[in-house]
Amino acid sequence: MARRRAGPHGGVDLGGTKIQTVVVDSRHAVLGEARRATPTTGGPADVAVAIAGALREAAAAAGLRPSDLTHVGVGSPGAINAEAGTVTSASNLPGWTGAYPLAAVLADDLGTPIALGNDVQVATDAEARLGAAREYSSLLGVFWGTGVGGGILLDGKPWTGLGAGGEIGHVCIQMHGGLRCPCGRHGCMEAYAGRGAMERRARELHDKGRPTELFKIARKRGRERLTSGIWARALEQKDPLATKLMADAVEALGAGVASVVNVLDVEVVILGGGLGVRLGKPYAEKIAAAMLPHLFNDHRPPPVLVAELGDLGGALGASLLTPVAAAAS
């Protein structure tokens, strides 16, 4: 692994719900951080403005300006072209259909070089280098949030296939009559376990008369969407609809993750993402139990560990990225 250049640098985790930024020193210690909601309307330019604002805030918390940073890494959903600095078809972000030159726009705004990477892959790398998977050389990262992302590390190296590897959310777990996934297909794991899909389902069932506190809790907290914290609260209150949808999600994760483990036979499964981190160890254990009936090698199931870097994992992983131009210089 190449040595990082000395000096403070930044990391951005661009998620469907929130933008988390960090400023770190050369030993990965967090000097400042900031978070804001991802815009739900507009387009890529509005998202770029929000990213720059959150990064400025993290830099200010560290007593720095963005231009003091050697570089900033951005972990983004969608198809990433690191060389071209573009992000294409980020379906969980507003109006993001074509290719958008995110690196150039941010470099211009912040006055520092920008590196782009896949959000899930950088979070996986962060857990492998700095977090729960430090001791392992092969792992499957399952990032359970708005969607369900997957990151793969084999023999110490990230595996991204032709560029879209690790899309564990779209493993098929229901062949016939499966729920519609945000990707448009039917029966994907994400259609049952993604927080976005779970919210749509909760709304439909609530509109049909199923009682739930989910939307009341959201209103009380002034939230438009059902965040991980809202799900956690509803589960604590034993809300029947939240409990049912979460049981379906765990069952779906069990089948989907076990199917991928059957193929890759990795040493460990790391559970991250907004829901994974918020629900933590008790749910890692529930998922491990739900995997068992589907595991071919059920005599040695891999441990399912909660991501150690928590909410900051994606941003810390992004800060490990090196800009293409800076790497060459």
Ligand SMILES: [Zn+2]
């Ligand atoms: Zn899908």
